[in-house]
Amino acid sequence: EIVMTQSPATLSLSPGETATLSCRASQxxxxxxxxxxxxPGQSPRLLIYGASFRATGIPARFSGSGSGTEFTLTISSxxxxxxxxxxxxxxxxxxxxxxxxxxxxxxx
Amino acid sequence: QLQLQxxxxxxxxxxxxxxLTCVVxxxxxxxxxxxxxxxxxxxxxxxxxxxxxHYTGSTYYNPSLKSxxxxxxxxxxxxxxxxxxxxxxxxxxxxYCAREGVTYYFDNNAYPNNWFDPWGQGTxxxxxx
Numbered sequence: 479e480i481v482m483t484q485s486p487a488t489l490s491l492s493p494g495e496t497a498t499l500s501c502r503a504s505q506x507x508x509x510x511x512x513x514x515x516x517x518p519g520q521s522p523r524l525l526i527y528g529a530s531f532r533a534t535g536i537p538a539r540f541s542g543s544g545s546g547t548e549f550t551l552t553i554s555s556x557x558x559x560x561x562x563x564x565x566x567x568x569x570x571x572x573x574x575x576x577x578x579x580x581x582x583x584x585x586x
Numbered sequence: 587q588l589q590l591q592x593x594x595x596x597x598x599x600x601x602x603x604x605x606l607t608c609v610v611x612x613x614x615x616x617x618x619x620x621x622x623x624x625x626x627x628x629x630x631x632x633x634x635x636x637x638x639x640h641y642t643g644s645t646y647y648n649p650s651l652k653s654x655x656x657x658x659x660x661x662x663x664x665x666x667x668x669x670x671x672x673x674x675x676x677x678x679x680x681x682y683c684a685r686e687g688v689t690y691y692f693d694n695n696a697y698p699n700n701w702f703d704p705w706g707q708g709t710x711x712x713x714x715x
Contacts (some may be wrong), residue, residue, distance in 0.1 A: 479649075510698050510700075512701035512702075514633075514702075520707075521682055521705040521706060521707055521708050522633065522682075522702070522705055523703075523704075523705070524701060524702065524703035524704070527687075527699075527701045527703075533703060565632065565633055567633075567701065567702075569698045569699070569700035569701060570698060572646075572698075572700065573635075573646050573647060573648055573649060574635055574648040574649060574650070575623075575635040575638075575648075575700060576635070577632055577633040577634070577635070578632070579632045580632050580633075
């Protein structure tokens with residue numbers, strides 16, 4: 479099973495700042511990585527697939543990068559609606575499909 | 587617009603079977619381009635993939651749950667279902683259904699697309715006597 483590790487656990491930032499979230503895989507997943515956003519009381523929403531491709535309707539301030547075992551989600555110029563929990567998911571080697579533990583982006 | 591809606595009992599007794607259904611509207615579950623999956627999230631915790639199914643009947647299970655899980659679909663009703671047997675308090679979670687991309691195979695190479703989009707709103711299932 480591929481273990482996904484996200485860091486930091488919590489990121490405290492002010493609106494307008496840039497958020498940098500990390501996701502590490504226990505073995506290479508090539509570029510087969512997705513990112514999701516989950517707001518309180520809501521279901522997850524797909525942001526990024528293929529490590530760097532934005533899903534439909536996702537603003538350009540969200541960008542993904544990386545390959546192999548190291549991945550980054552960058553949120554430029556944080557907006558109030560961007561605060562929530564972000565999860566990465568690998569789909570390279572499965573079953574099982576596995577998610578990271580999440581990074582909470584909170585208002586400083 | 588594609589929508590998924592979970593339904594089922596909100597309370598299940600320990601050792602009994604949890605049964606959930608996901609009704610799909612706005613797309614056909616008989617599409618060859620998608621799997622249909624279940625993911626769960628214990629309160630305040632992270633996401634765990636449970637199982638997925640393709641309209642051809644191919645099923646995929648999380649090895650950690652495989653012995654207790656069954657996923658099925660009903661194309662006539664455009665819905666798919668989950669059964670989890672012998673539940674304990676550890677199975678208390680919000681259960682989500684979602685559409686999942688498939689893995690394509692070409693020239694002996696695999697090209698996975700197994701991300702989830704969109705998700706249903708989720709249904710909380712509590713295991714308690």
